Amino acid sequence: MTRYSAWSVIKNGFSGQKNWSRVWRDPEPKSEYDTIIVGGGLHGLATAYYLAKNHGMKNIAVVEKGWLGGGNGGRNTTIVRSNYMMPGSRFFYEHSLKLWEQLSHELNYNVMFSQRAHISLLHSPAARDATARRYNTMRLTGTDAEIWSLDQLKGAVPHLNYDNARFPIIGAAVQRRAGTARHDAVAWGYARAADQLGVDILQNCEVTGVRRGNGKITGLQTSRGDISANKVGFAVAGNTSRLWQMAELGKLPIESHKLQAFVSEPLKPLLDQVVVFGVGGAHFYISQSDKGGMVFGGDLDWYKSYAQRGNLPIVQDVCEAATSILPCLGRVRLLRHWAGVMDMSMDGSPFICKTPIENLYLNAGWNYGGFKASPASGWYFADLIANDRPNPVIEGYNLQRFERGVNIDERGAGPDPKLHG
Numbered sequence: 001m002t003r004y005s006a007w008s009v010i011k012n013g014f015s016g017q018k019n020w021s022r023v024w025r026d027p028e029p030k031s032e033y034d035t036i037i038v039g040g041g042l043h044g045l046a047t048a049y050y051l052a053k054n055h056g057m058k059n060i061a062v063v064e065k066g067w068l069g070g071g072n073g074g075r076n077t078t079i080v081r082s083n084y085m086m087p088g089s090r091f092f093y094e095h096s097l098k099l100w101e102q103l104s105h106e107l108n109y110n111v112m113f114s115q116r117a118h119i120s121l122l123h124s125p126a127a128r129d130a131t132a133r134r135y136n137t138m139r140l141t142g143t144d145a146e147i148w149s150l151d152q153l154k155g156a157v158p159h160l161n162y163d164n165a166r167f168p169i170i171g172a173a174v175q176r177r178a179g180t181a182r183h184d185a186v187a188w189g190y191a192r193a194a195d196q197l198g199v200d201i202l203q204n205c206e207v208t209g210v211r212r213g214n215g216k217i218t219g220l221q222t223s224r225g226d227i228s229a230n231k232v233g234f235a236v237a238g239n240t241s242r243l244w245q246m247a248e249l250g251k252l253p254i255e256s257h258k259l260q261a262f263v264s265e266p267l268k269p270l271l272d273q274v275v276v277f278g279v280g281g282a283h284f285y286i287s288q289s290d291k292g293g294m295v296f297g298g299d300l301d302w303y304k305s306y307a308q309r310g311n312l313p314i315v316q317d318v319c320e321a322a323t324s325i326l327p328c329l330g331r332v333r334l335l336r337h338w339a340g341v342m343d344m345s346m347d348g349s350p351f352i353c354k355t356p357i358e359n360l361y362l363n364a365g366w367n368y369g370g371f372k373a374s375p376a377s378g379w380y381f382a383d384l385i386a387n388d389r390p391n392p393v394i395e396g397y398n399l400q401r402f403e404r405g406v407n408i409d410e411r412g413a414g415p416d417p418k419l420h421g
């Protein structure tokens with residue numbers, strides 16, 4: 001495996017780019033692994049990497065029914081932030097952001113993490129008060145956070161609709177260390193680094209059944225044959241309920257909804273930050289990719305489905321939000337839009353936990369915010385699988401919290417994905 005460096009770029013330039021080695025192997029499935037992670041998205045690949053790297057585990061496979069990053073991992077709007085107040089989320093997402101800050105070096109792969117700032121627009125004194133409480137808590141606990149006046153905001157983002165907006169802008173809450181990354185590069189980077197540590201990455205390998213005996217996991221049925229395993233971790237995002245049913249575990253507090261993303265034709269540099277607003281039922285976020293496309297999105301499609309495509313009413317909704325906040329986009333052409341299948345949990349928070357089957361572990365419920373979580377999710381899921389107990393940081397990320405009414409996220413919006421969308 002070639003280590004990427006300026007020297008390897010120059011050397012391969014002299015040999016016509018013909019001597020690069022494969023980025024990861026394409027092995028045949030073995031009949032048995034110590035640990036199998038189901039799902040070759042960001043969370044599954046990160047978990048396999050940290051199992052091998054942090055815990056020295058060997059004989060690991062990642063099984064993926066399609067191709068790496070073909071799920072939500074390669075379909076999201078790539079916003080990375082850690083602007084949470086309550087301890088259940090704050091420590092986890094700050095750990096994730098710190099991992100992001102080192103990720104390109106750690107993986108020897110450029111994930112194009114760009115700390116360009118995350119700007120949440122404020123539209124009322126009440127919103128400013130609530131946000132000040134949250135951002136002050138962040139500052140007091142070691143996360144960067146700022147509240148900007150309207151003049152500061154105008155100086156930094158001059159193109160917003162300050163004169164005639166449906167919801168007038170009065171300032172902004174800002175996390176400067178937040179930003180964006182290139183999503184498929186993250187999948188490829190983790191895959192390459194995991195492969196280098198001996199992890200078998202098995203694409204086109206769909207799990208079709210879960211084998212168990214005496215209350216313990218024993219292996220998986222897959223489209224490429226049966227594979228035995230001592231430990232199995234599910235990290236299949238919007239398909240979690242399907243896998244859960246294969247394991248005959250009943251119902252999960254998860255619904256699969258669609259979320260769409262949009263990209264415009266490339267423009268000259270227009271927006272140097274991630275800008276977000278949520279007010280009066282509208283929800284919108286936008287940034288500009290390195291290629292110049294405006295990348296944006298809004299709410300869920302509001303009905304349950306496993307299809308990776310969305311519907312036109314949301315296109316209208318999101319484009320209205322875009323032009324209300326950035327009227328200069330009115331004549332820009334939309335290049336593409338697509339959808340991913342979100343694993344929406346009933347309280348908007350995730351699961352990294354054991355299951356009723358011994359040695360079967362669950363990683364799910366990332367809603368529309370699991371991209372930023374992927375490094376920490378892999379880190380703590382690997383820790384759980386290796387040690388068979390949750391790290392204190394993720395102690396509440398279990399299925400029993402609904403029996404006890406434990407609140408992880410500060411929104412406390414209620415038991416329905418629609419309230420968290």
Ligand SMILES: Cc1cc2nc3c(=O)[nH]c(=O)nc-3n(C[C@H](O)[C@H](O)[C@H](O)COP(=O)(O)OP(=O)(O)OC[C@H]3O[C@@H](n4cnc5c(N)ncnc54)[C@H](O)[C@@H]3O)c2cc1C
Binds near residue numbers: 075261297
């Ligand atoms: C449009 C959109 C915008 C988003 N924007 C953001 C954002 O800005 N910031 C943010 O933090 N998050 C965002 N998210 C959420 C984020 O993308 C997800 O929470 C996260 O990617 C989910 O984890 P994953 O990458 O592991 O999932 P996935 O990439 O979906 O991985 C799961 C994998 O499991 C595989 N699988 C499923 N069933 C089986 C089976 N039976 N056998 C084998 N493999 C199987 C799937 O093929 C898939 O590759 C967004 C999501 C979408 C769709």
